[in-house]
Amino acid sequence: MTTYDTVESPDETTVFSYHDLEPPTLSDVYAARSVVSRHLPETPLVRSEFLSAELDADVYLKREDTLPTGAFKVRGGVNLCARLDEEFHDPGLVAASTGNHGQSVAYAGREFDIPVVVAVPGDPNPDKVAAMERFGAEVHPHGRDYDDAREWAEARARTEGYRYVHSANEPALVAGVATAGLEVVERVPEVDTLFCPVGGGSSASGYCLTVGDIADADVVGVQSENASAMYHAWAEGHLRPREDADTYAEGLQSRVPFALTTEMLREGLSEMVLVSDDRIEDAVETMLREEHLLLEGAACAAVAAALERGDELAGQTVVLQVSGRNLAASKLEAAVCGEGGGSE
Numbered sequence: 001m002t003t004y005d006t007v008e009s010p011d012e013t014t015v016f017s018y019h020d021l022e023p024p025t026l027s028d029v030y031a032a033r034s035v036v037s038r039h040l041p042e043t044p045l046v047r048s049e050f051l052s053a054e055l056d057a058d059v060y061l062k063r064e065d066t067l068p069t070g071a072f073k074v075r076g077g078v079n080l081c082a083r084l085d086e087e088f089h090d091p092g093l094v095a096a097s098t099g100n101h102g103q104s105v106a107y108a109g110r111e112f113d114i115p116v117v118v119a120v121p122g123d124p125n126p127d128k129v130a131a132m133e134r135f136g137a138e139v140h141p142h143g144r145d146y147d148d149a150r151e152w153a154e155a156r157a158r159t160e161g162y163r164y165v166h167s168a169n170e171p172a173l174v175a176g177v178a179t180a181g182l183e184v185v186e187r188v189p190e191v192d193t194l195f196c197p198v199g200g201g202s203s204a205s206g207y208c209l210t211v212g213d214i215a216d217a218d219v220v221g222v223q224s225e226n227a228s229a230m231y232h233a234w235a236e237g238h239l240r241p242r243e244d245a246d247t248y249a250e251g252l253q254s255r256v257p258f259a260l261t262t263e264m265l266r267e268g269l270s271e272m273v274l275v276s277d278d279r280i281e282d283a284v285e286t287m288l289r290e291e292h293l294l295l296e297g298a299a300c301a302a303v304a305a306a307l308e309r310g311d312e313l314a315g316q317t318v319v320l321q322v323s324g325r326n327l328a329a330s331k332l333e334a335a336v337c338g339e340g341g342g343s344e
């Protein structure tokens, strides 16, 4: 039987005694890579001719949408399952998710033959729910938003003995998703600036460890104005929850800033910026029209932030974390018909 040191919860999300909140190191990322590369393909880093011309820069898209779940998070899920203590293989894992974290854990659970329960908000993206069920997870809708679902999942972990998988306070997830950064550094070591959408901050934390520390690039985090908990935590140095996180980009929805990633981002992030939901929605439409790429709102936060810089990026090598492609059908219809909230 493994014993765990208790970690006091430094943020408003419950931290179980089996959670370790030590930030992962670069050697953890290399170790994760040997696992991740056995289960997932390396993702393409593709130059965007449209954005390069628009910004007068060399702009590359890190195409995490090409992973089998359609989003980057599965790198972390696979790494966590590979390292999971034997005692949790049965009853398995429980997670809360607006969709992509749940798909990640569900996919990884299937790879390692570990049962998975996912709590989703009461009004979830139906495509994401269908995908989780396809990967074999049991899905429970609960509450009004991600944080309500999260509290339900935490309670279930306590009563049922599941291993609760937090979406950000998990060093193994951060180390796993950081493997994308190693791929970027190897392909374009000259990268000057990387834009990364931030929800709970796991992806941006991973890029700080890799693209930030190895290539000495600026890592810029991007949040929606409507879901800015991590922005405020990063800028103001606290872990206070916000009232709302009601954004078009549901992949960025969290009312609560998380301790591990806030610490890592305060250490490694060059800048955090906010973009409006209208700009994000415009960027979804633009990527569809100009690049013929179907991306979800969260992924397009990075695109919107880069476009807002205008000519400030001229001459630079810029990488955009294209984090996922799981756009709800209704939003796809609106984008195709040009019914976005913003103006072009």
Ligand SMILES: *Cc1c(COP(=O)(O)O)cnc(C)c1O
Pocket (backbone or CB within 6 Å): 071, 072, 073, 100, 101, 167, 168, 197, 198, 199, 200, 201, 202, 203, 204, 251, 252, 296, 298, 299, 323, 324, 325
């Ligand atoms: C989860 C998610 C994000 C935000 O990532 P964090 O690591 O939580 O900051 C961005 N884009 C997509 C598509 C996501 O699924």
